Amino acid sequence: MTDLDGWVEALETELGLPPGTIDVPAVLDLARDAAHAVARPAAPVTTYAVGFAAGLAAAGDLAASASSGPDAAEKASSLAARWATG
Secondary structure, three states: OOHHHHHHHHHHHHOOOOOOOOOHHHHHHHHHHHHHHOOOOHHHHHHHHHHHHHHHHHOOOHHHHOOOHHHHHHHHHHHHHHHHHO
16 A cells, blocks of 8 residues: 555545545546646646535535536546646
8 A cells, every 4th residue: 555545545534434435546647638738727627616516416415416426527637728728
């Protein structure tokens, strides 16, 4: 187990998330896309926004349902790619 694996496991426990909730490779890919295509500070902001959208969808907010989970991450990565080509 790496430090990151241990951190994610502890974070899921602390936040009351089921084990395996956080898709680390997907989050890191999304952060990379935002950081490289937009600006480094876009990485945490983008991952937060995608997580927030997923949380709203999970809570039943129908407006957020279309932009939740993997779909939101894909949309955000696509936006970052378009942003880079401006």
